[in-house]
Amino acid sequence: MKTFRKILLGEEFNRATASIIAILIGLLVGFLVLLISNSAEALAGFKIILSGGFSTGAKGMGQVLYFATPLILTGLSVGFAFKTGLFNIGTPGQFIIGAFAAVYIGVTCTFLPAPLHWIAALLAATIAGGLWALIPGILKAYLNVHEVISSIMMNYIGMYLANYLTKSTIYDIRKAQSLNVADSAVLPKGGLDYIFYNDLGGVKDLSTVNSGIWIAIVVAILIYFIINKTTFGYELKACGFNQNASNYAGINAKRSIVLSMVIAGMLAGLGGGLLYLSGASGRHLKVVDMLAVEGFNGIPVALLGLSNPIGIIFSAFIIAYITQGGNYLQTLNFAPEVIDIIIACIIYFSAFALYFRKLLPFLIKKGRGDRQ
Amino acid sequence: MGMEYIIEMLNITKSFPGIIANDAITLQLRKGEIHALLGENGAGKSTLMSVLFGLYQPENGVITKAGKEVSINNPNDANNLGIGMVHQHFKLIQNFTVLQNIILGVETTKNGFLKMDEARTKVMALSDQYGLKVDPDTLIEDITVGMQQRVEILKMLYRDNEILIFDEPTAVLTPQEIEELMKIMKELAGEGKSILFITHKLNEIKSTADRCTVLRKGKYIGTVDVQTTSKETMSEMMVGRKIQFTIDKNPSIPNASHFEVRSLTVSSKRSAKKAVNNVSFTVKKGEILCIAGIDGNGQSELVYALTGLGPIESGQIFLNGKEITKMSVRDRNVLGMSHIPEDRHKDGLILDYTLAENLILKKYFTPEFQDHGFIKFNATHTYADRLITEFDIRSSQGSKTMARSMSGGNQQKAILAREINNDPEILIAVQPTRGLDVGAIEYIHKQLVEQRNSGKAVLLVSLELDEVMNVSDRILVLFEGEIVADLMPAETTVQELGLYMAGSKRKEVVL
């Protein structure tokens, strides 16, 4: 009993459990909304949400991974910034600028051969996203302008700039969206096309998922190592925790802040690139006055993953999985609009993970006190 | 029994992962008494007081007030029971004014507006009554620690608390301020308030406390009557062995000039007057030079300027003949400058890093701990374990303990270990023994002398007259940013030193 309590009170357990409890609570809230909107089919609907990506066969699972890809990157972007004491709310701007850069290279630099072409496009996305975060970084480090304010501004500038540039350079007027990127710039399937498809009478109905998910996972692991194992990560985290002490230790705190922001921006930009290089049947840039949701969704992903890069991989999977389940909920008598609400409830209630994390040990101790 | 005690803590047990901080501890506080709490660093004093103040919930034990069992689940409960606390590390809001901090949480309002005037009158009345001088409209970040403490005390009095907990209040005060505080505490006790007082200084216990409870490594050792118990007995109860109060040291054999400051001037953030005005001095190899003075006379600015953390207006600094005036902090460190900062939480530690990570704070980039950009965690922990044993740093989970969860004294020991172990050319130590128990002070003083004996230069900034007289080879007195005296400890007295520090005496300084 004693050891059990010890485990329950232990830091690591507390962390992961809190996230899981948070997700369960989110699901519970989702179930309540299901009950309210259509009590007869609520149970069946809940089952569908739980079976998530599995609902539509292997292709559905592929779609989960496809949706998770940009979420991992924007989640990493937010999480990495969190770890270094910054709140990067500029992911939508960095994401869309990265997406534009990737598509632009993908459409125009057709002289590049296959692997080089998409690699160049992704590099461009990464650099563009980084540049977009450089400005709030510099403002924060040298003029003490809070990064939240400047990155929100950069979000809008980024959105309008991406709209303008898309329209004036790579626009397909017939479809009111960006042109298809060249085949050489489309991310290869990376073997995933052998797994994630539905067989429709001899025709392969392929999932959109591609090697982007591999790249996302590798980047997450890379970020994990940078944060936890390198002197560079040590410096960045130190500045996040205590700038004075970092200066005292001889760390250039200003430089660290700028670098943290830039890396966060690079991650979000890469996320944009990965999503928009999924080929003719995938996503295209649109000229819309709306900030990229994938960017904002990085925040609940990071919260749920407790800013831990490995945790973020899982939380992105879970959110994509539940979203996919919500999509399949349409087979029942639920209006798509209500489904959007249900899924948003699950995700955002779950994102209170941090809060529960603080509450958990308190509750356990309280319970013990009462028993005496 | 019952009514005799205003507060009783019976059999209190509180553990943290890896350690039992309080192991069935009993403490009984009489009404109107000053009750001292004595124990080594990490003995569990702050923890016990935090339990009383509702910050921690004990696993075991009861608390009674005036004989009745009470449950204290949070500081609000404590406040409602008339319990107030001045924490070891103050809990003031930096960018609020003194007045705002005092009334925070118990603001009185009228039609939704703060009744500031009423509050101000009450605060100023209390301030006059007890001689707690504060400037109500300055921001906390702009006042000295001494004044911050007065703010904390006023905060308790403003709430009409009758049980007052002082967690190491004197660690950050100047001798004059300590004397005043002792007077105030006696006055409060005389009015019927009951006081719990944590300190590592036996003199203070002797002069003010009625009774003293001693803890050792989380266990209750005993409660004694202060009048009839000698300092030696109390310290033996606390440490479990005899303590040497003065250090043996041979006269210094100062060598060549080593660390030199020429006409250093630092402008002040607050006023047009210079914080440091045209200060010049040298520290020789094998010498402990002490900068004495009352807090707030430019010591902080001087040290920030020397270490590269703060700006300078003019002047030059040399280490080993090399000019370092414009060097970065990192370059100075690499060149052999070590710095034990005044404020351990602000500058000295990254509280959310582990003890091990804090111990390599200035060395993480050296080949010893780094390989192709990767931190060598094995080397780090081995190194940390060595320092932990060498400097007797006590914590709940060894090198993996979060710095935040360590006791104040042990946090200080961690900094000392890190800075002294760097084997510095010049060690700038500001209040190095602040918050340490007598055993640890003894050890640190030995270390400082050791440094100097091995031919290193030590610049000691201290407010503690005993320390100044005991440890240093030479004393410079800083008053209002200027050096007003250059003395040898053997040729001066504490009284004379005090006069210089207060600015009532001045001596032409020949450099």
Added chain:
Amino acid sequence: MKKILSLLLMVIMVFGLTACGSKPAAQPTQPAQPTTYEIAMITDIGTIDDKSFNQGTWEGIVAYADKSKITHKYYKPTEQSTDAYLAAIQLAVDGGAKVIVTPGFLFEEPIFKAQDLYPNVSFILIDGNPHNADYSVFRTAKNTVGITFAEEQSGYLAGYAAVKDGYTKLGFMGGMAVPAVIRFGYGFVQGADVAAKEMGLTSIDLKYHYTGGFDATPEVQTLAASWYAQGTEVIFGCGGAVGNSVMSAAEAAKTKVIGVDVNQSAESDTVITSAMKGLSASVQSVLTEYHANKFPGGQSLVYAADKNGVQLPMESSKFKKFTKADYDVVFAALAAGKIKIANDKDAADVTKLPVSIVKVTFVK
């Protein structure tokens, strides 16, 4: 502990993958309930009440299905991409759909693929014809029908009615210069010209502009306001949300607007009429044919006046002089094919249209 948990999660994921690998994907999981929906619509990314394509099409489906008591449902894709549209189609098929209606030309590529993936399901593609990604292959399979509209006729009706109603200073604000928008605009110009001739007018001013997008933007609103300030009496806001910007400007200037695609009179009091496409009518007629086993599979239908493919909503129009009788005359002439209208293939740009009285000022 964290390790154990992540391991657990990993096991779940892996189990999941093998689960879908081993299960023959040919029969995707049955829906949890046996309820099926025979007619399905996939929405464009917008909402079902978008006062545009989604809504117009859905109204047609509801009208037909309610009358014939057939189950129906709409599905929303997760994002705007061919793959997502295909996934929504799969969802509809899993949900028992036999006919799937898709509004908007963005469905051209998804239907091009879906018509082969689901040979037993019929597709009605509104406002487009199936083709592959690079437009190199256009093919409408036996289980698919593509419907387009004679936008030039709809525009013609609007231009004609406006001039007949007494307006002499007109404006046209198209979204992007895509073929459908161009056809609307050309028809508008020619309808106005014919009406002017009939009335013996000597001059009609017509400002003509493509905004380059389908969004409501401050720039569009500013431009519309300046046109109104210069005397323009009514502007044909033609293209997505462009009309909303025009309406805002008209509300401020107390002037008039002509809506597009669907009946937009409810959106603003300034809307005097709308150049409608017969979304609802076309959907209903093809669905009727489907259930009568006369599905016009493989065909590209152009819905014009003869099949109620275009119209002005006369009941809700706010004309002063132009009457229902006037409308019926011109509509009958169009339906009978007596009026020839130059469309996007006949004129290189708007200034080359064969008009005599209308003076077109092309605003870049």
